[in-house]
Amino acid sequence: MLKAAFFIEGAAEELLVLPAESHVDEFVTGIERWLSQSNEVEALASCSGHWPAAMPKEVKRITPESNWPLEMHYDTPQTLGLDRLLLANATWLEFQQDLLVITMGTCITYNIVKNGAFKGGAISPGLQMRFRAMNDYTSALPLVEGNSEAPILGTSTEGSLQAGVNVAIAKEVEGMSAQFCHEFDLNTVVICGGDRNALRNHLKKHIFAPSNYELHALKRIHEYFKNQGLS
Numbered sequence: 001m002l003k004a005a006f007f008i009e010g011a012a013e014e015l016l017v018l019p020a021e022s023h024v025d026e027f028v029t030g031i032e033r034w035l036s037q038s039n040e041v042e043a044l045a046s047c048s049g050h051w052p053a054a055m056p057k058e059v060k061r062i063t064p065e066s067n068w069p070l071e072m073h074y075d076t077p078q079t080l081g082l083d084r085l086l087l088a089n090a091t092w093l094e095f096q097q098d099l100l101v102i103t104m105g106t107c108i109t110y111n112i113v114k115n116g117a118f119k120g121g122a123i124s125p126g127l128q129m130r131f132r133a134m135n136d137y138t139s140a141l142p143l144v145e146g147n148s149e150a151p152i153l154g155t156s157t158e159g160s161l162q163a164g165v166n167v168a169i170a171k172e173v174e175g176m177s178a179q180f181c182h183e184f185d186l187n188t189v190v191i192c193g194g195d196r197n198a199l200r201n202h203l204k205k206h207i208f209a210p211s212n213y214e215l216h217a218l219k220r221i222h223e224y225f226k227n228q229g230l231s
Contacts (some may be wrong), residue, residue: 001017002027004216020049024052040051044060044062044219047083048083068118070118083103087101087192089224091113091209092113093221095188098184100121102206104127104193106129108126108172109121109122122176127162130165130169134164146195167196173199174203184190188207193213198228
């Protein structure tokens, strides 16, 4: 997925969301259009895969080696997903306290920020990955849609799959959050990502980030770099 946002006075005025496959040229064209609107337009981008060769030179790329606000206490930073690093740093800038950032995407990631450092966390399969895995690796189980209202007792195969994914994920996140908060003395848990709403009916005490939070996080990191004179 390719995502970009055009911010005016702190608000996202226009979104550009495209599937990654075969849409890179269209994505780059959209970025160029925004840059052409004014000489004062600035751009920052993150990229977990191949960096488009046609990306305008005005776009600054962040990497794990960039001057992040958090210290790195991760044994293998070269393998750390840029989305985890971006969201942990940007959320820490927003709250200025120790916290747990949970991302509900293709995978579920748990990211600990403690004493001004990114400590690490955990990764588990995401909502859609679990449904697809049960369909792919069995001969009879169908591919079903998620249901955030699913009860724990499935009285059909579809219901049983939803209970085993939707209900189980909520219990997993609840248990992992409690364990992380206990072991690291954390009081703040922020949940973001496209599938975050699957947890809203189950987890009442946590903070749910708004839609497209990663783009706001990218903007926040850009402002940090600019204010600090960093790149």
